[in-house]
Amino acid sequence: MRFTINGQAVEASVDLRTSLLDLLRDHLHLYGTKKGCNQGACGACTVLVDGNRINSCLALAVQYQDRAVTTVEGLAGEHGLHPLQQAFIEHDGFQCGYCTPGQLCSAIGMAAEAERGVPSAVTADLSAGPVVLDHDELRERMSGNLCRCGAYNGIVEAITQTLVTGAAE
Amino acid sequence: MSIVDTVKQAVTGAVTGAMVRLTPDAPVDPLATKHGALGRSVPRVDGPLKVGGQARFAAEVPVEGLTYAALVYSTIAHGRIVTLDTAEAVAAPGVVLVMTHENAPRMAPPAIFMSNPRAAGASDLPIMQDPSIHWNGEPVALVLADTQEQADHAASLVRVSYEAAQADLSFDQARAQAHAPDSVLGEPARIAIGDAEAALAAAPYRVDLSYRTPRHSHGAIEPHAATVLWEGDKLVVHDATQMLHATQWTLAGIFGIREEDIRILSPFVGGGFGGKGLWSHQILAIAAAKLSKRPVRIALSREGVFRVAGGRTTTGQRVALGANADGTLAALIHTGVAAMTAHNNCPEQFTFPARHLYAAGSFLLEQKVADIHMLANTFMRAPGESVGTFALETALDELAEAMALDPIELRRRIEPDKDPTSGRAFSSRHLLEAYAKGAERFGWSQRPAPRSRREGEWLVGMGVATATYPYYRMPGGSARIRLTAEGAVVQMGSHEMGMGTATAQAQHAADRLGLPLERVRFEYGDTDLPPGTIAGGSSQTVSIAAALLAAHEVLVAQLLKLAGNDSPLGGLKAAEVEARDGGLHHKEDTGRGESYASILARAGRAEVVAQAEAPRPMEVMKHSMHSYGAQFCEVRVSAVTGEVRVSRFLGSFDCGRILNPQTARSQFRGGIIMGLGLALMEETEFDERTGRIMNPSLAEYHVPVHLDVPEIDVIWTDIPDPHSPLGAHGIGEIGITGVGAAVANAIHNATGRRVRELPITLDKLL
The missing domain is CATH 3.90.1170.50 (Aldehyde oxidase/xanthine dehydrogenase, a/b hammerhead)
Structure with missing residues (x-):
């Protein structure tokens, strides 16, 4: 099977039952993507596929051939960490660090969804176009990413500073 | 344990007790008040690894x-x-x-x-x-x-x-055969001072209440x-x-x-949290x-x-308070039962807060265990204090209401001048100051009368409760310092689960050695390093600090010896020098000193290695040592659905010197958020017919998510404890304590309803 992970072509021969998450971790040794529940409840395994966030534990690897998969290892650019990664450090948006890769990938996918006008459970007007990530919109959209250490305040600050248009620093 | 063993232990205990009282206090740690790397919001040293997905966890070793x-x-x-x-x-x-x-x-x-x-x-x-x-x-x-x-x-x-x-699976049935554990973490299972039941019966104001708290899961991701x-x-x-x-x-x-x-x-x-x-x-x-x-x-x-992997066990508790007309307590009764197995040793010490928090004329504090055929329960963030403060602090709120007293004023009237059950002096206690600062910042004076503030369908209320957790320092840990001309590495087999251990101890080492932060590193997480103590009981920061302090004394002695008489340090004793500016210097004569690089070069040495074990934690035997806090909560409760939203929260803490404000704030917030889970949603559901846990997933065991958590304000007194290394206290667990009660008291203020069983779900408010 052929995959494109973080811009690199990768070949792997895996059991058809293998999830995208297990492909990344156990076969490609890209351990940055985390397994927290393996049932889509915690968000630790969130990766970006063609820019959309998905729970990689609920995705069969075989279905994601020739799609552009981005993991936490692929967020940094030539000039160092992605601004969101840097902001997580500045705002202490993590403690143990285990949910962090999922929070990062989820936030990037989430901001793009809001920009495209994808509604959430708290969106009042479903046809209003791009969604402003206010207090409830941002938190509702990130609520699929659990953080048991309780770094939520720092995570929200980091996302707001980095990905919310017009937010004051 | 046989009676002979018990007597022998009691005699040994008495002798040790006398020796402890005669032992002078250790000198106050000079770093307790010094500002250097300590006291600064230094970003986590492992931050780049964690945000880059490069931190390797146990299942990630190829x-x-x-x-x-x-x-x-x-x-x-x-x-x-x-x-x-x-x-x-x-x-x-x-x-x-x-x-x-x-x-x-x-x-x-x-x-x-x-x-x-x-x-x-x-x-x-x-x-x-x-x-x-x-x-x-x-x-x-x-x-x-x-x-x-x-x-x-x-x-x-x-x-x-x-x-x-x-199989014994019903907690209520097993409670009938509940028995005393051998001890509760080494303390007696029962403490009786005076005749508390008689004093309760005679008191002009009384509350006598029952509480239930469920099983909890640590839920580390x-x-x-x-x-x-x-x-x-x-x-x-x-x-x-x-x-x-x-x-x-x-x-x-x-x-x-x-x-x-x-x-x-x-x-x-x-994530660990005890699990x-x-x-x-x-x-x-x-x-x-x-x-x-x-x-x-x-x-x-x-x-x-x-x-x-077990979690927190279920408890049934009774809190009865008898008050005099002046608001002092005539009787403080806190008793109850925790479910346990016949094969473990973790009785959920929910009576511990009442042993140390308030003055009363009489006490009855007793806990028992009921044997259940279940997975062994274990320590989970503030075992005992988390659920014990829920009962004690909501009962105090009910008493304050019965007496028409402000709940903070009630706590002023029952503030003790020494530990109420041990009689020992407090090492550092500024609870009322934490209350005063918190009340002002939170706007406590705006608290409405019960069920009097409504905004649309939302009933709004405010509640407060005391947070408390003991100071522990574990014996047996050793630290090693390897000093070279370039800097220093401190090594100890200790743990980093997100508390910021490696960051705070690097700050500590920098100040202890007088080196810039970028020239020191803290190595941990490996049994090949000198033995660390457990990351439990909020003890690790001071346990490591004490070992590092001891190793530093050895290091200074070695350096003075190496420096010899040709050094500007020649003839000086260890007590006369201090570490600063990358070397050792005379404490008063600022011009007299020598850099580490120079000492090493003249001695022809690449490095000096010093290792020492921390001294026994005598301070906890001499003093009553605890951390404190005041938890302030504002809730909005839907009058239509019973849904509770926490709209504001403030924790005001008194936990000694704060070493790194940023990581400390995160730990306090993390504890508070787990407390919001305890208050409103968390329960490991145990089927009493089969003994099966029915919600073994994060979809059905609910923990707080982004939208459940408001911006949490955290402040602290920052008053160093003169009897602890660095003047610090551990802060990993105190955050969760008092939160259940603060939320429950706020819900009462909003709705007029008292809920005495956790979690406070919608059904209990309809």
């Missing part, structure tokens, strides 16, 4: 020829295995081994926690040694295969039949995992643990091998690796975590 483990769990709570059919599993593709009690290697039962300072066993039950079953979910088979998918599938093919025996390798007779375990050296010692006993032949590594732990100890999964993986002669990875499924 190993050649690795096999993957899956467990089969019993489906009865008590009884025995009658038949085990593994033929189909053995024949399944990729299967390397199916291990059951019939072929598992012989292993001694784990030494149970507290039976020895190094014991880490969560339970002393033998592991897969015989057909007997002790809880619903006990592992009955382990399957090893070349891939996780193959192992999971083969595990589903193992057929087991059981003969069930009578990293499931328990280990990667295990036997290299000849030597064992290497990459574990997710908060008790490295204790695990090493305990495994040596289980497998009958030498401690020095076991190495445990745990550089990163994806990342030694459970059966690591032991079974080690046994399977031995049997199969292959390296093994065991990464528990989320369900597996609920089946084999």
Whole structure:
């Protein structure tokens, strides 16, 4: 099977039952993507596929051939960490660090969804176009990413500073 | 324990007590008040690794020829295995081994926690040694295969039949036979001062209330995992643990091998909260690796975590308060029962807050345990204090209401001048100051009368409660300092689960050695390093600090010797010098000193290495040492659905000197957020008919998510404790304490309803 992970072509021969998450971790040794529940409840395994966030534990690897998969290892650019990664450090948006890769990938996918006008459970007007990530919109959209250490305040600050248009620093 | 042993222990205790009282206090740590790297919001040293996905956890160590483990769990709570059919599993593709009690290697039962300072066993039950079953979910088979998918599938093919025996599963029934534990963490299970029941009966104001708190799960996002390798007779375990050296010692006993032949590594732990100890999964993986002669990875499924790694137990509590007309307490009664097993040692010390918090004319503080056939319960963030403060602090709120007193004013009137049950002096207690600062910042004076503030469908209310947690410092830890011309490395086999250990101790080492922060590093997470103590009881910061302080004294003596008489330091004693500006200097004569680089160069040495063990924690024997806080909460409760939203929260803490404001704030907030879960949603549901945990997943065991959590304001007194290293107290657990009560009291203020059973779900408010 052929995959494109973080811009690199990768070949792997895996059991058809293998999830995208297990492909990344156990076969490609890209351990940055985390397994927290393996049932889509915690968000630790969130990766970006063609820019959309998905729970990689609920995705069969075989279905994601020739799609552009981005993991936490692929967020940094030539000039160092992605601004969101840097902001997580500045705002202490993590403690143990285990949910962090999922929070990062989820936030990037989430901001793009809001920009495209994808509604959430708290969106009042479903046809209003791009969604402003206010207090409830941002938190509702990130609520699929659990953080048991309780770094939520720092995570929200980091996302707001980095990905919310017009937010004051 | 025999009566003779008990008497001997009492006599030894009395002698030690007298010696302790005669021992002078250690001098105040000069770093307690000094501002350098300590006291600054230094970003986490492991931040870039964690945000880059490069921090390697226990299930992420690449190993050649690795096999993957899956467990089969019993489906009865008590009884025995009658038949085990593994033929189909053995024949399944990729299967390397199916291990059951019939072929598992012989292993001694784990030494149970507290039976020895190094014991880490969560339970002393033998592991897969015989057909007997002790809880619903006990592992009955382990399957090893070349891939996780193959192992999971083969595990589903193992057929087991059981003969069930009578099981004690009902907490209410077991409470009738509740008995006193041998001790509650080394303290007596019962403390009676005066006749509290008589004083209660005679008091002009009384509340006498019952509380229930459920089982809780730690819910660390990293499931328990280990990667295990036997290299000849030597064992290497990459574990997710908060008790490295204790695990090493305990495994040596289980497998009958030498401690020095076991190495445990745990550089990163994806959340612990008390749960990342030694459970059966690591032991079974080690046994399977031995049997199969292959390296093994065991990464528990989320369900597996609920089946084999215990959580907080359920409690039933009574708090009765008798007050005099002036608002002082005539009687303070806090009693109750916690569910436990006959094979563990964790009675959920919910009476501890009442032993130290308030003055009263009489006390009755007693806790018992009820034996249940369940997975051994264990320590979870502020075991005892979390659920004990829920009962005590809501009862105080009810008393304040009955007396028409402001709840903060009530606490002023019952502030003790010394520890109310031990009689010892407080080392550092500024609870009322924390209340005053918090009340002003939160706007407590705006608190409405019960059920008087409504905004649309939302009823709004405010509540407050005391937070408290003991100061512990664990004995037995050693630190090593390796000093070179370039800087220093401090080494200790301690733990980083997100508390910021490596960052705070690097700050500490920088200030202790007088070096810039970028020239020091703290190494931890490996039993090859000098022994650390457990990351438990909020003790690690001061336990490491005391060892580092001791090692530094050795280092200074060595450096003075190396410097010799040709040095500007010649003739100076250790007490006359201090570390600053990259060297040692005379304390008063600022121009007189020599850099480390110069001392080393003149002595022709590349490095100096100093190691020492921390002195025994005499300070906790001499003083009553605790941390305190005041938790302020505002809730909005829907009058239509009963839904509770926490709209504002402030924690005002008194926890000694704060070493790193940013990481400290995160720890306080993390505790508070887990407290919001305790208050409003968390419950491990235990089926009392079968003993099965019914919600073993993060979809059904609800923890607070982004939208449940408001911006949490945290402030602190920052007053150093003169009797602790660095003037610091541990802060990992106090955050969760008092939160349940603050929320419940706010809900009462909003709705007029009192809920005395956690979690406070919608149904209880409709």
